[in-house]
Each structure stands twice: as C-alpha cells, then as structure tokens.
Amino acid sequence: GQNIDQPTEMTATEGAIVQINCTYQTSGFNGLFWYQQHAGEAPTFLSYNVLDGLEEKGRFSSFLSRSKGYSYLLLKELQMKDSASYLCAGLDSNYQLIWGAGTKLIIKP
C-alpha cells in the first residue's frame, strides 16, 4: 500500500532550527512535495524534490533520498509565523498525490 509517515507534532524555539522528517512508500515515485498549512487556512506550496539532495529556498530547505524513501524539511531562524502544519506528499506513478497527516509545528518564544 501507499503510505506517508511524519511526526504528529513538534515544538521548537524562536530563532532555532527544526527538521521535520517524512518517510514515504508510493507505487512508483514522481517526486515529493512539502506544503505549509496555517490553522483554518488552505495548504500552500513550499517545495518539490524529485532528485536526491538538498534544495534550499531562503530559510526553508528540503532534502530527498530516494533510495531510503526519506525526505526532510529544514526550517532555519524560526519565526513565530512559522507555527503551522507541514504536509508531506508523494507523487505516485499515476501522478496522484499521496498526503501525510501533517506535522503540527509549535514555535515558542
């Protein structure tokens, strides 16, 4: 079956760094997405990885290891506005997104 696993909740301190992990099992693989979702709002796109390695985009970076079925989202210089859920989603061979349940990130001052 297809499955996306990520931690339910994480807590970090303002100004610090946090890494949110995601492991995936999909029927075929056409890439991995990370989305951010603030409470009561729609998900918004953060990153897309299809090749192994680290993609950096400002304070956010996303890493992929296809051989391990593993990805992480790295958030640096955390700000209070980064408090949100972070959704990992794998794109399977039918180009269908398989979504994780999201990791709720709580930032403390």
Added chain:
Amino acid sequence: DTAVSQTPKYLVTQMGNDKSIKCEQNLGHDTMYWYKQDSKKFLKIMFSYNNKELIINETVPNRFSPKSPDKAHLNLHINSLELGDSAVYFCASSPDPGSYNEQFFGPGTRLTVL
C-alpha cells in the same frame, strides 16, 4: 484577484439535506481537484478533472457528484448529507494532471452536518 475561490466558506446543515459547494479558478489551469480534510487533518483526494473530464474518482459515496461546466469551474454536490460528511473541503487546481507543478488550493469550505 483570488486564484482559486470557493463558496460558501462555511456551511451548516441538517442530516439528509442536499448541498453544493462551488469552486472557480482564474489561473487558466487544466486540472482541478476536490479534497476532503477530516478532523485528523488527512487530506484525501476525492475527484480530479482535466479539461472538464473526470480522471480520478476515489472511493467516495455516490452521494457526492462533481460537475465541471467548464475547465475553470468544478462544483461539488452532496446528496443526503450524513454526520460523517462534516469536514473541510478544499478545491485545488494545477496546470495539468502530471502535477510536477504545485497545486493551488482554495480557502476551503467547512461543512458541519448536524
């Protein structure tokens, strides 16, 4: 200049009623989606349309019927609403069903069935 819009944003109704949620995108995308996000926050794909044609139809009760009058609109009609239908419903669009591109989500419709 909302990219993907949904109406209504909130919908409260009684069990057994029939209701519709409308979605429109002004991005010129070919593909549109309906997702259900339940209280556990899982986003589950329900339907996907490409250029007005159904391409994904997950295991969803046939009380749910999508309608795409044109590629900019994908409406969701729900018959005989049940308590378990309470959730947030998101409409989304992407340039094509290949989905290497990001999906753009509407603001969501919070449906509460009493």
